Amino acid sequence: MTETVRISLDEVRTLAEAVLSRHGLSEPHVKAVADTIVAGERDECASHGIYRLLVCAHTIKAGKVSLDAEPVVQDIAPALVKVDAKGGYAQLAFNMGKPVLAEKARQCGIAAMAINRCIHFSALWPEVEELAGNGLVALAFTPSHAWVAPAGGKKPIFGTNPIAFGWPRPGPHPYVFDFATSAVARGEIELHRREGKSIPLGWGIDANGNPTTDATEALEGAMLTFGGHKGSALSTMIELIAGPLIGDMTSAESLAHDDGAKASPYGGELIIAIDPARFLGSLAAEHLARAEALLEGITSQGARLPSQRRYEARARTALGGVRVPRTLLEDIRALLD
Numbered sequence: 474m475t476e477t478v479r480i481s482l483d484e485v486r487t488l489a490e491a492v493l494s495r496h497g498l499s500e501p502h503v504k505a506v507a508d509t510i511v512a513g514e515r516d517e518c519a520s521h522g523i524y525r526l527l528v529c530a531h532t533i534k535a536g537k538v539s540l541d542a543e544p545v546v547q548d549i550a551p552a553l554v555k556v557d558a559k560g561g562y563a564q565l566a567f568n569m570g571k572p573v574l575a576e577k578a579r580q581c582g583i584a585a586m587a588i589n590r591c592i593h594f595s596a597l598w599p600e601v602e603e604l605a606g607n608g609l610v611a612l613a614f615t616p617s618h619a620w621v622a623p624a625g626g627k628k629p630i631f632g633t634n635p636i637a638f639g640w641p642r643p644g645p646h647p648y649v650f651d652f653a654t655s656a657v658a659r660g661e662i663e664l665h666r667r668e669g670k671s672i673p674l675g676w677g678i679d680a681n682g683n684p685t686t687d688a689t690e691a692l693e694g695a696m697l698t699f700g701g702h703k704g705s706a707l708s709t710m711i712e713l714i715a716g717p718l719i720g721d722m723t724s725a726e727s728l729a730h731d732d733g734a735k736a737s738p739y740g741g742e743l744i745i746a747i748d749p750a751r752f753l754g755s756l757a758a759e760h761l762a763r764a765e766a767l768l769e770g771i772t773s774q775g776a777r778l779p780s781q782r783r784y785e786a787r788a789r790t791a792l793g794g795v796r797v798p799r800t801l802l803e804d805i806r807a808l809l810d
């Protein structure tokens with residue numbers, strides 16, 4: 474059983490900002506990156522919470538991040554915006570491009586934002602949740618490093634390639650899902666390895682292509698897509714639309730760029746925003762009510778909506794803080810020595 478300790482969300486933020494500052498990240502990046510790490514812990518998404526501070530420290534020490542990059546927002550067409558992250562973390566680039574994307578979606582009904590040349594390690598739900606919280610339907614995609622074998626193959630070619638979707642709802646909680654197109658995020662397998670736990674069959678194969686329950690073997694062999702050929706096709710789509718379509722790297726190219734450093738992925742992200750009010754005009758309220766009936770049809774039979782667990786965790790951790798593995802906390806605090 475993993476020994477855990479309880480810390481408050483304020484302590485999580487203080488620790489995150491201290492580690493990121495100590496490693497030389499400029500103030501705007503410290504704030505933007507810490508925001509997503511705190512959000513991950515707050516919503517009990519361990520694979521993208523404070524564990525990522527170890528990954529940030531490693532990526533920075535490997536010289537793979539521009540510590541003070543100032544993203545440049547480029548308005549390239551009525552419904553398109555590009556943000557050049559200039560080798561910095563993606564979060565600040567997203568924050569700077571988001572108002573432009575939202576305004577374009579309201580003007581045109583639909584708009585897309587490409588973030589280019591960013592280091593990407595974060596979950597995508599904070600982004601689509603924020604856009605949906607502002608009344609927009611949102612989709613986000615990013616490749617990562619080539620860690621995942623295609624269905625029917627044995628050699629990694631895809632990233633863990635998440636896809637996130639946000640739908641505005643009355644009240645504070647939009648409908649949001651966000652998942653890797655691999656059976657599970659790589660961070661989850663890394664956490665299993667840290668804690669000496671085996672992984673379920675179906676998450677990965679060893680270097681010889683045999684099914685494995687050993688986390689290290691899967692990390693060194695290949696991860697598997699979720700849903701066989703369906704996850705494989707979705708992962709291919711993400712490689713294409715958040716890679717070549719926006720002039721950025723595939724996961725294989727990102728891994729080659731990494732050159733053995735084992736740093737966070739480098740490349741692009743595509744975000745699409747749609748304004749239901751623009752699509753539907755005076756009929757928006759009527760049709761959004763039908764959407765509510767659909768979601769009610771899910772929950773009324775006892776099934777839960779994606780993000781329901783996160784929203785419940787958020788309410789709980791705001792009061793009681795979060796539990797983190799003692800060894801993880803010690804390893805993170807050691808980054809400040």
Ligand code: NDP
Pocket residue numbers: 520521593594595596597598615616617633634635636637649650651652653654655656657658659661738777778779780781782783784
């Ligand atoms: P999970 O499999 O843990 O969860 C995926 C989604 O499914 C969540 O929206 C979750 O909601 C929902 N869900 C889980 N169980 C149920 C259920 N029983 N009923 C309804 N909905 C459910 O996520 P992954 O391991 O695939 O990914 C974790 C994170 O990793 C993602 O946030 C992703 O963005 C991130 N990631 C980032 C990458 C990057 O390159 N930046 C690469 C790969 C992953 P809930 O949260 O409420 O449980």
Ligand code: PYC
Pocket residue numbers: 520593594595617618633653657658659660661738
């Ligand atoms: O957990 O698969 C993952 C991941 C890759 C990049 C950031 N997170």
